Amino acid sequence: MKAFTTHFKNSSMTTTADFTNTSSITLKLEQVSKQFGNLTVLENLNLVIEPGTFVAIVGKSGCGKSTLLRLISGLDQPDQGTVFYDGKIHRKLNGHARVMFQEARLLPWLNVVDNVQLGLGKTGKGKALEALNHVGLESRAKDWPSVLSGGQRQRVALARALVHEPRLLLLDEPMGALDALTRIEMQQLVERIWLETGFTAILVTHDISEAVMLADRVILLDDGKIDLDVKVDLPRPRHRDNPNLIKLQEDILRRVLTIPA
């Protein structure tokens, strides 16, 4: 908590946003609620996420986990409560955050490298190629997205997010639609890049094994409230057969399943 307060004080003194600052973001949600019509999706949610951590948000479908991610990214605004980035109230889309969606959302009329370069301007070519190299797809730079496999498209989408050097990476089930083997490869890639780069990462997923493999902290959402908030204190690289990991996974799963629908 000490680290958080210092960070808070420092950043409240900086007045302008600095895009070259690659340090990760401290995120705080205070009494956040969101309704859609009569339906309350999130209710009085309080959450602090330390800089540089990897947090997984799990829960049944409809528990509000994607809505939470949209509030954090600024794509949607909370009805009540406030989202703070580094201690500053944050209302618009934040330039420091990048989102990976469940679908790759590549522009079909741009080739791979131009997709990665999106929003960078003409000078970004080198950076885009470097990012593609990072995800192992430099050789496909000139291809159309339509000829890539689902896993390759998501890797391009990851490169597109990384090229902006985000301080906060929001992952909205980006591996949800991939087959089992591709999914494991993608998880390893995301973990490796997160370890190298050190951004704050928030992963929304329905796959609990994925959550405990990747995250420092797993948050279970139920009915718009935090039902469980556990630290995953296991050394990396983690192995799927680690008994502690399996036990934690089972505990969380049991908790999810005992929640009355």
Add this chain to the structure above:
Amino acid sequence: MSINWSKLTGRITGWVLPIFLMIIWDVASENGWLSSQILPSPREIVQAAIDLGISGELAKNIIASSERAGWGLLIGGSIGFFLGLVNGLSRTADRFLDTTVQMIRNVPHLALIPLVIIWFGIGEEGKVFLVTLGVFFPIYANTYHGIKTADPQLLEMGRVYGLNHWQLFSQIIFPGALPSILVGLRYSLGLMWLTLIVAETIATTSGIGQMAMNAREFMQTDVVVLAILIYALLGKLADMGVHFLEVRLLQWHSGFRQ
């Protein structure tokens, strides 16, 4: 040396039927089964084309018609494209203008010919005006549709990735609308020739339609048929132009990749 037979037959197949019909037509004319007053023989038509070509009349008329078509397409297409963009992008403009556009659309533009003659006489402006009206709507409707159906997921992604309004338009909305806009262009080209044929047969001093009407006065069926064939050819050329654009601009689209 190996010949790609399947490719070769693929190219030829489409021409088998027209050539076969030409042969029957020619044989029928030569043997007098078909009166040249009703339908001239293919040889007579070729002869007429050569004669008119040498006298320069053919080129003069084709140029006159193409100019009218071109101006009408340019003016009507630009207005349609621009209005389609504005109404597709702005809900206020859409509410304000769409009723008017739909009402204009439902008037058959050829019904305006008597009025157009009163307004413009038999000069160029009347014909260009009619073509303008004819090509306007397909381009308007398809541009509008293309803009309106822009993928909201891609737009959301664009916003997250920091694109400004102009970039959202130029990188996401417009390229996504392009296939639809080209469909509109294709429809417009069909209507462009149709409008021109009707306009030129009613009131003109030059053009392919006028050439055909003149020939009718003197029962020159060969020239009449030649005029019809030239319209078919020009229509085919215009269509090839759009196809060329599609192949160039829509390479990313699996349906147009070569």
